[in-house]
Amino acid sequence: MIDVGVLGATGAVGQRFVQLLEDHPWFNLQTLTASERSAGKPYGRVVNWRLDAPYPDNVSDIVVTPTTVESLKDCDLVFSALPPEVATSLETEIADAGIAVCSNARSHRMDSDVPLVIPEVNPDHLGLIDVQRDRGRDGFIVTNPNCSTIVFVLALAPLRAFEFHDAHVATMQAISGAGFAGIPAMEIYDNVVPYIGSEEEKMETETLKIMGKFDGSEVKPAPFRVSASCHRVPVIDGHTMAVWVDVKEPVAEVKKAYATFKPPFSNLPLQPAKTIELFDQPDRPQPRLDRNRGRGMTVSVGRVRDGLRFVALGHNTIRGAAGASVLNAELIHSRNYL
Template sequence: MIKAGILGATGAVGQRFVQLLADHPWFEITSLAASERSAGKKYGEVAKWRLDTDLPESVRDIAVVSTRPEEVDADIVFSALPAEEALKIEEDFARAGFVVSSNASSHRMDEDVPLLIPEVNPEHLGLIEIQKKKRKWDGFIVTNPNCSTIMMVMTLKPLMGFGIESVHVATMQAVSGAGYEGVPSMAILDNVIPYIGGEEHKMETEPLKLLGEFDGKAVKNAKFWVSAACHRVPVMDGHTMSIWVRSKERPSAEEVKNAMLKFDPRLGDLPTSPKKALIVRDEPDRPQPRLDRNQGRGMSVSVGRIREGQDGAIQYVCMGHNTIRGAAGASILNAEVLKKKGYL
């Protein structure tokens, strides 16, 4: 078993890491790290457990430590830290020889840090050796993208062969993406909030790196552009997106559907990988968060309403579980790929 630590273990994404790693066949939770006010106390005492499953008994009595490398006993750390804290702390861990699989946004766009979706761009892991050499680190950092970006880019990958020129996306994002105390109930009930700080910029920039080409030295961004509008809606879990894609080849809706159906990243030997990365639905009213977010144990992305729009654009709806596929599960799948390729 590989020893695993969780940074920011008491927060919403940290709890999801705990849930998903508690019975993992490759990783064993050996350290739970959080703020100084939680350090020294048992995890079961300080984690206000918010998930709809019981707190795993295996972690209840683990003593929480601070987010300092010398206090963490692990080979890999999964980071659920806030971005402002992760910026320095993740570097400290990589410098100290840890593998850092991060859900934080702090290092996603660093030129030498892989921004990874295993089904999309595993070749970008070539940046690891460049990162270690450049920064003189014994460890390294690998990041997963923004939650909505992951779902959208999963659907764009099989369309790259059509020559994507532009993407428009309007998101309807669940409240869990903001954390338990992120959106007050009186602000979101009976309401839609048409702004999520920093979200649109992430969705407009991260896909270009993810779908860019690694030339052995750096990633050259993809040559299309993205325009995003992000909204918070009164849904607990599951981000939904309406997407418009214009491509050079002007594919038909049937051609796009077939490309998605044939999409097979061949990651079935990884414990967290779903049997189907993309699930294409024919019903006119799917996907829906309540019905589809747990497909593939929360790791599949569901697509529906694929249709031809104006000026040759293709329109469709996609949806995925934001704290599993879009956060903790994505970081764990990244770590599994690292193990498979010999980095762990």
């Protein structure tokens, strides 16, 4: 078993990490960190559990520690749900101290020697771990993309079989993406907010790194353009997006690419039976009906039409955040980096 910790364990993504790591067959959750006001107290006393999944009682007695390198000395791997202003320096210190970091924070995603990974799309980018180690780092940092980027790129991945130059996406993003206290009710109720700070820039840059080519020392960005428009809608979980891509092949060929898409690995614990679920119904996918497919790890695609136009959907705090990091860690472990 690999001894692991969760950094920022009381927040929205931190709680999702704790839930997904309960009884994990490879990872032994032993360390939970949070702010100074929670440190020194059992997790069960300080966490305000708000997920739609049962609270895992086996973590209640774990005493929360402050988020320091010293508090993580017994961990082989940590999952970071830290805010970026904290993650930037602290994740670096942790990796330099010889601990592996799988981060959901945006701080290091675009660093040239840090893998930005979706396992089904660019597992070869884990080669950047060797680049970090060659530069003298004992541990390493691996990041997962922004929640909307993950859904978008997984929906694009089967289209790599075809030629395209432009991808346009309009998102309808759930309120849980802003955290438990992220959006006041009077702002989002009966409303659509047509702006999410820096979200569009993340989608437009992260996508090109993920789908770029790793040459053994660096990643060359993918040679297409992305244009994103991001919107917050009154849905609790599940990011929906309308996508336009200049693929010229017939819709039947595109649907076949989706239906036959398989990841380049198997038997990872959190891996869903289907990475992509393709719908033929004209009114699917929908967040309330489809966000939990594959235990929240499946991305759903539907309304595939000439143009090429389609709708994609994924669970933003599972597939788009904590679940993405855990799947990254499983891939890392399966490739003997730990």
